[in-house]
Amino acid sequence: MRSGRRSGRLHPLHLAGWLFADVLLVLALIAMGDQGDPAAARQPAPGASGSPGAESPKPSPSPSGPRAVERKPVKIALEADSSDRTRIVGQLRKATAKYEGRQAAIVLTFGHHQDAGAGVAYAGRVNSLLGEARPRMFRGATTRDFVLLRGGGGRADLEIYFYTY
Numbered sequence: 001m002r003s004g005r006r007s008g009r010l011h012p013l014h015l016a017g018w019l020f021a022d023v024l025l026v027l028a029l030i031a032m033g034d035q036g037d038p039a040a041a042r043q044p045a046p047g048a049s050g051s052p053g054a055e056s057p058k059p060s061p062s063p064s065g066p067r068a069v070e071r072k073p074v075k076i077a078l079e080a081d082s083s084d085r086t087r088i089v090g091q092l093r094k095a096t097a098k099y100e101g102r103q104a105a106i107v108l109t110f111g112h113h114q115d116a117g118a119g120v121a122y123a124g125r126v127n128s129l130l131g132e133a134r135p136r137m138f139r140g141a142t143t144r145d146f147v148l149l150r151g152g153g154g155r156a157d158l159e160i161y162f163y164t165y
Contacts, residue, residue, distance in 0.1 A: 069105045073159035081154050082125045092126075092133035099162065100134075104141040106161040112151035119147030126156045 076095040080087035107130060111122030123145035130138040148157065 068164045069161050070164055073108070073161050074099060076158045076160070077155070078126070078158070079155045082122050085129065088126060088129050089133045092129065095158075096134055096137060096160070099137065099160075102137060102162045104130075104138050104160050105163050107138065107141050107143045108146060108159040108161075109143065110146045110148045110157045110159075111153070112148050112155040112157075113153040114149060114151070116147045116149065118153055119149065120145045122153060123147065123156055126158070 074096075076092075078088060078091040078095065080091060082088075107127060109123040109127050111119035111124075111126070113119035113122060127143040127145060130141070130143065
């Protein structure tokens, strides 16, 4: 007896998932094949080495390739009343002075307080003053406000993730 399903045949809709997976695999292989050979890029140009008087190419002074974010953050702490703008900015400047010339990618700020809303608000206040403390360092940085449920407020811990160059 035959059931309602035809044995031995697949409905075309069942093959759509497999077709999608195969097309995705082909696109991934094309993308990988389009990448340059990093080993060939490191080799000197033909004729550059071995010829007398020829200087080896000097490395470029500026980094090349995509910019990345360092994995290890720079951690700083500050303590000031949320209304004391001058003290917060001064502490941020002092704590980040040795990183002058670098650019921050991500800043995670943890405001200390027993009340979650107040801790997040303090972290937001600190983050709003980053650009005033170091405009070039924090221009375009992504900031996030968090809370550490401890203490009575007026304290923040910052984790700054810098770009690699």
